[in-house]
Amino acid sequence: MTNVRTALLLLAALALFSGSLSAGISVAEFEDPAKERLYRQLVSELRCLVCQNQSLSDSNAELAVDLRRQVHAMVGEGDSAADVADYMVARYGEFVLYKPPVSARTLVLWLGPVFALLCALLIAWRISGSRQMAEQGGVSEADIARARDLLNK
Amino acid sequence: MIRFALPVAVFAVLVAFLYAGLSLNPREVPSPFIGKSAPVFSLPVLAEAPREFSPADMKGQVWLLNVWATWCPGCRQEHDTLLRLAQRNLAPMVGFDYKDEPAKAQQWLQQLGDPYHVVVEDIDGSVAIDWGVYGAPETFIIDAKGIVRYKHIGPLDDASVASDIVPVIEKLKAERS
DSSP states (O other): OHHHHHHHHHHHHHHHHHHHHHHHHOOOOOSSHHHHHHHHHHHHHBBOSSSTTSBTTTOOSHHHHHHHHHHHHHHHTTOOHHHHHHHHHHHHOGGGBSSOOOOGGGHHHHHHHHHHHHHHHHHHHHHHHHHHHHHHHSSOHHHHHHHHHHHHO | OHHHHHHHHHHHHHHHHHHHHHTOOTTOOOOTTTTSBOOOOOEEBTTOTTOEEOGGGGTTSOEEEEEEOTTOHHHHHHHHHHHHHHHTTSSOEEEEEESOOHHHHHHHHHHHOOOOSEEEEESSSHHHHHTTOOSSOEEEEEOTTSBEEEEEESOOOHHHIIIIIHHHHHHHHHHHO
């Protein structure tokens, strides 16, 4: 129990800390809070291609700094999320999007987890089914009668 | 039998996927520019102050665009290969000096040799964004019609020049005639 509590505390600390870190890196100011929200959402959904497992907001690579500036400028001029995403995809390919659009090429990516879950459910169902069968069919009528006899003695 | 074969089969498929994944290079992201017109720009030529270069100047010939910088270790690594490639006079190579200091770039070319037909300066890196550059060195091959046909990411070596770059240049030159 204490282990679980420690783990939860650590997780909470980690979440707090990483939040303050990314906020520290992507300093950008907007007059309009809606634009600020859009900017923050975009830089966290676009991948930095230099350090590929980081988003633009997490990364301090020079390219990420340049691209954050670009996103900032585009959002400031009133471009929508789709405009910025199109701009990035035209230059760096769909790989920049952490959330790629559903297309024939990305279908496996989108449906893979659902498929795996269905497989797991199917296997679990079959295993529990065969257990039940063993429990029900594993003991013959004669054995049950003999057990009853023994108990009644 | 199935009790046994199924998990083994699933495991084998998993191993095959993971093994194939080991040989993939995550830095080689397919470029969306292949088959599209080279992005337009006009940038100052290194050490030739008022002169500017634009990709339109190369129309009618197959050419290479090599993104490099003096701060980039991979660029130093491929430099000798570039010099050898330039000596063969297969196609002019434009040097794209990315987020660099012109003085350092000039010094680098004087010391190590200059494989470039012309060198352009993208000091703030804004044109590089239009070209989808995400890490120097990168090498593009552009055909006579101004369409990007090939992109190599990372340092070139003699083997990759012989197996990838030269055949593409030759194919594109043959297309033209």
